[in-house]
Amino acid sequence: MVDIAPAVMWAMGCVIAVYRQRTFVQIKELEDDRKNTQLLLDSAADGILIIDGTGTIISGNRAALQMFGFSAEEFMGINLSVIRPEKYSEGMIEKLADAKAGGLEAFTVFEQEGVRKDGSCFPAEYSVNVAGDGRDAKLIIVVRDVSERIALEEKLNQAQKLESIGQLAAGIAHEINTPIQYVSDNMRTISEYLTDIRAIAEEYRKLMITLEQRNFLAEQVVTLQALEEQYDLEFILDDAPNAMEQSLQGIQRVSEIVKAMKNFSHSSGGQVSMLDINESIQSTLTVTRNEYKYIADVETDFGELPPVECHAGELNQVFLNIIVNAAHAIEEKGDGRGQIRISTSVPEAGYVEIAIADNGNGIPESIQHKVFDPFFTTKEVGKGTGQGLNLAFQVIERQHNGRIYLDSTEGKGTQFRLKIPEKMQHNQHESPQKYMQAIG
Numbered sequence: 277m278v279d280i281a282p283a284v285m286w287a288m289g290c291v292i293a294v295y296r297q298r299t300f301v302q303i304k305e306l307e308d309d310r311k312n313t314q315l316l317l318d319s320a321a322d323g324i325l326i327i328d329g330t331g332t333i334i335s336g337n338r339a340a341l342q343m344f345g346f347s348a349e350e351f352m353g354i355n356l357s358v359i360r361p362e363k364y365s366e367g368m369i370e371k372l373a374d375a376k377a378g379g380l381e382a383f384t385v386f387e388q389e390g391v392r393k394d395g396s397c398f399p400a401e402y403s404v405n406v407a408g409d410g411r412d413a414k415l416i417i418v419v420r421d422v423s424e425r426i427a428l429e430e431k432l433n434q435a436q437k438l439e440s441i442g443q444l445a446a447g448i449a450h451e452i453n454t455p456i457q458y459v460s461d462n463m464r465t466i467s468e469y470l471t472d473i474r475a476i477a478e479e480y481r482k483l484m485i486t487l488e489q490r491n492f493l494a495e496q497v498v499t500l501q502a503l504e505e506q507y508d509l510e511f512i513l514d515d516a517p518n519a520m521e522q523s524l525q526g527i528q529r530v531s532e533i534v535k536a537m538k539n540f541s542h543s544s545g546g547q548v549s550m551l552d553i554n555e556s557i558q559s560t561l562t563v564t565r566n567e568y569k570y571i572a573d574v575e576t577d578f579g580e581l582p583p584v585e586c587h588a589g590e591l592n593q594v595f596l597n598i599i600v601n602a603a604h605a606i607e608e609k610g611d612g613r614g615q616i617r618i619s620t621s622v623p624e625a626g627y628v629e630i631a632i633a634d635n636g637n638g639i640p641e642s643i644q645h646k647v648f649d650p651f652f653t654t655k656e657v658g659k660g661t662g663q664g665l666n667l668a669f670q671v672i673e674r675q676h677n678g679r680i681y682l683d684s685t686e687g688k689g690t691q692f693r694l695k696i697p698e699k700m701q702h703n704q705h706e707s708p709q710k711y712m713q714a715i716g
Contacts, residue, residue, distance in 0.1 A: 332355055400420060401422050402417055453534050463527060477509070484500055568599070676696050
């Protein structure tokens with residue numbers, strides 16, 4: 277026994293060393309697995325929480341920390357009720373117990389608010405699943421901040437409402453057009469009648485003067501003179517043509533608005549047509565007059581342009597968006613009555629150019645590269661959809677293979693230059709990335 281003891285001890289030492297080495301390897305593997313799992317969780321865009329049966333957060337990924345505004349040390353060990361509005365906390369422990377007991381279907385999805393560390397709330401979508409069985413069961417909660425999605429939905433709803441209103445307005449303009457035409461015709465006819473009546477009245481008055489001088493029908497002459505004074509015939513004969521002329525001018529104005537609405541709202545339906553750019557801009561100015569008439573004067577300098585082959589409805593919408601943006605920029609600047617300048621020209625053979633400039637508040641240089649992005653806007657919530665300039669970019673550069681240039685100085689104003697081919701280039705295959713930085 278004494279002789280073999282060293283050998284036994286050596287063998288036991290070897291076994292222990294082997295098991296110890298295996299244990300270290302297993303611990304390292306477990307640690308690597310834990311790190312890989314945490315790395316995987318941290319790479320997720322949504323917040324992921326692991327909750328025990330009492331509602332205590334025992335784990336959370338990086339997105340969850342950023343979403344709720346906590347540090348890792350602060351987040352672990354707090355109760356779920358801390359990051360949810362108080363109105364949802366009643367009966368929460370019981371609901372968690374029911375969920376662990378199997379009363380909750382896997383991947384139950386619902387929307388509620390989340391509460392950040394600073395107390396502010398945000399709309400969130402929760403996906404809840406039960407992991408494990410019995411006392412060791414945990415709840416896995418995936419949290420998604422849906423603030424941006426809701427904001428986009430609101431903007432899209434607003435855009436759809438505006439589209440519906442535009443279609444309704446176009447229909448009304450079409451219906452108004454016919455009665456306006458016959459009212460205008462009748463007013464012109466009445467105006468001609470008044471001219472004839474004035475001529476006859478002048479002859480009647482000459483006759484009355486003759487009768488009065490010769491003392492014929494004296495009683496009837498006195499009666500007629502009294503009626504002239506009573507009804508102020510002289511004023512009527514002078515004022516009626518002026519009133520009629522003003523009425524005709526008003527009807528002409530309404531007719532121009534109706535015509536502009538019809539021209540502007542006419543959908544090209546994807547069809548290419550020949551467009552008079554100058555007339556199109558004039559129609560757009562008529563339609564948008566209410567946006568700028570109290571805050572800006574419009575100066576136009578239309579050059580001689582050839583008809584342009586294009587999608588007319590889409591180009592009209594581009595002109596409208598830029599003109600309305602110019603009016604809003606002047607209004608936001610709040611520096612008195614502003615000016616919008618619109619010019620058209622032929623910069624080179626085969627192209628036309630439209631320049632729309634304002635002396636509004638301008639666009640900061642730091643965000644100029646974003647102005648053509650979808651839903652990007654500098655306007656307050658509820659004003660605009662953030663789609664106007666993106667639509668302009670898509671229509672000018674993608675649909676018509678033109679160019680749109682932005683030149684803006686903060687505090688001084690903005691100019692957009694639209695360069696459009698005279699003929700549609702139907703087989704253009706240029707990379708869209710070429711135009712993504714159309715600033716110059």
